[in-house]
């Protein structure tokens with residue numbers, strides 16, 4: 052079986068040569084990753100914490116920029132908040148069931164009593180069209196987070212703080 056041994060040595064020799072060449076060949080990867088397509092996510096998942104400004108108003112506009120303006124409002128308990136569609140694109144006002152104070156009444160345009168029902172019913176119900184309004188009276192103090200069903204993916208989210 053000496054023939055076999057010889058053959059093995061030959062293969063090993065080839066292999067090491069190959070490794071050497073491989074290393075030499077590396078390190079060339081010049082042009083490639085300079086893509087700036089990463090960061091323009093500004094209004095990410097802030098937790099309503101520091102640095103956010105809360106406006107003392109009871110009127111929120113919904114715009115063709117796909118925003119609630121202002122995004123954060125603060126009102127006293129018992130205040131009726133009005134959302135008005137000042138653009139041409141339809142929107143919903145839909146509370147996150149998990150992000151409203153304990154014991155608070157659920158709210159959503161269309162009058163739904165759960166987030167699931169609101170999502171299922173849209174857009175036949177709950178769509179606030181051009182010039183349309185939606186109102187809700189906040190009785191329970193705490194912080195509420197809501198969104199627009201068709202534009203949640205665009206960051207169309209808002210907050211109401213009731214004091």
Ligand SMILES: [Cu+2]
Pocket residue numbers: 117141142143199200201202207
């Ligand atoms: Cu919207």
